[in-house]
Amino acid sequence: MPGFDHFNLIGPFYDLIFGRKKDIEVITRVEAGQNDRVLDVGGGTGRVAVLFKSITTNIVIVDSARKMLQQADEKGIACVQSESENLPFSELSFDRIVMVDALHHVIDQKKTLDEMWRLLAPGGKIVIEEGDIQNWLVKLVALGEKCLFMRSHFLKAHQIEMMCHFDETVSVEISRKNGVVWVIISK
Secondary structure, three states, X not given: OOOOOXXXXXXXXXXXXXXXXXXXXXXXXXXXXXXOOEEEEOOOOOOOHHXXXXXXXXXXXXXXXXXXXXXXHHOOOEEEEOOOOOOXXXXXXXXXXXXXXXXXXXXXXXXXXXXXXXXXXXXXXXXXXXXXXXXXXXXXXXXXXXXXXXXXXXXXXXXXXXXXXXXXXXXXXXXXXXXXXXXXXXX
16 A cells, blocks of 8 residues: 555554444344354454454454554454455355445455455345445545545445446445445345
């Protein structure tokens, strides 16, 4: 990744700044079962993945920021350092894939979505939570990230949906709530 790496800089402090409360909504939407293999793409410090530890022990975080992953490792979560556009797992490896507040940070959003689809097992589900760029507060966040020279690129929900026409088995559902957009992709 060229340029300044914001996430390695804030990795040791990320949970203190952006800690995740017990978020029942992400757990409910992912619908992970005890034997499901779960991948958290862009999972950073594990603030979301840790919510699934009581449901399944088959959870892996992938993130490009080594210092973020060090925090996740301390939480006892399996970690892999990789860019989201080229995930080092075999095809159909995961039953559930979650990406929370990270799609706008990746370099190639379409390639990231294609990779997640490649890894998704039949009957599986990808759950993406992003700030809804049509919300004024999210627009301010996007502006702030640009001012910090982050490579953020927020998409509208329908733009994400258009990138998800992988094959005839795909089903995409979009919902919005309180400045958050949920894109649920099922195989």
